[in-house]
Amino acid sequence: MTGRTAIVTGAARGIGAATARRLAADGHAVAVLDLLEDQAQATAAAIAADGGRSLAIGVDVADEAAVAAAADRVAAELGAPTILVNNAGILRDNLLFKMSAADWDAVMGVHLRGAFLMSRAAQAHMVEAKWGRIVNLSSTSALGNRGQANYAAAKAGMQGLTKTLAFELGRFGVTANAVAPGFIETEMTRATAERVGVPFEDFLAAAAKETPVGRVGRPEDIAAAVAFFCSEEAGFVSGQVLYVAGGPKA
Structure with missing residues (x-):
């Protein structure tokens, strides 16, 4: 595979780090x-220890100026970014009648505004290179999930954004696809278990019982799907949403 420069947002831990x-x-x-x-x-540092080239940047992806500065720094220090994985996300779960406008805005800001700003910044480098890969992280929650009106709307929006990017950027050699994880064992799902007062092991066991393959997902399961969409071989795959959930979804 030809070595490229990739940006992964929300990459400190969990799916992003993997x-x-x-x-x-x-x-x-x-x-x-x-x-x-x-x-x-x-x-x-873990990437560097394994012999790779990496750069860490602290950035709020919902901040327009910060995103532009980060993209410029990546281009200067690692090379023009032609792979972008929009993974950054937060949870502010609550039932609709309890959800504040701030909870709604925060989730929309990180997921949708962040993906928009990052994609806009990175696409200039991709168009110039006549090659690019954008992968957006959606979720099975895009199909609707109790207590997640904001998160579900944001993750459904990621799918619409993905398909539109595929239409607009395809003629420049840029593909856009989405990966929609099911239940994945991460710090985020651990926090959800704590919020609802369920021991994490019981939370995982209940999720595994509802999954056809009989286990919950791991961050590496999602990373493998993202890696395919980022590959040279995936050049004729664009505008797709892949549910990685241990069973049929959508």
């Missing part, structure tokens, strides 16, 4: 972007 490590293992230089800069540094 994706950054996988893309580095595939031979790409990887910019690890996250609001948690110290944890992003740890991910970048």
Whole structure:
């Protein structure tokens, strides 16, 4: 595979960190972007320890100026980014009648505004190179999920954004696809278990029981799907949503 420069947002831990490590293992230089800069540094250090090239940048993906500055820094220090994985996300779960406007805006800002700003910044480099890969992280929650009106709407929006990017950028050699994970064992799902007062092992067991393959997902499962969409071989695949959920969805 030709080595490229990739940006992965929300890459300090969980799915983002696993994706950054996988893309580095595939031979790409990887910019690890996250609001948690110290944890992003740890991910970048792990990549470097394995012989890869990486750069950690602390950035709020909903901040237009910060995104532009980060993209410029990546281009200057690692090379023009032609792979972008929009993974950054947060949870502010609540039932509709309890959900505040701030909860709604925060989730929309990180997921949708962040993906828009990052895609707009990166596409200039991709168009110039006449080659690019954009992968957006959606979720099975895009199909609707109790207590997640904001998150479900954002993740459904990621699918619409993906398909539109595929239409607009395809003639420049740029593909756009989405990966929609099911239940994945991460710090985010651990926090959800704590919020609802269920021991994490019981939370995982219940999720596994509802999954046809009989287990919950791992960050590496998602990283593998993202890596395919980022590959040279995926050049004729664009505008697709792949549910990686251990069973049929959508």
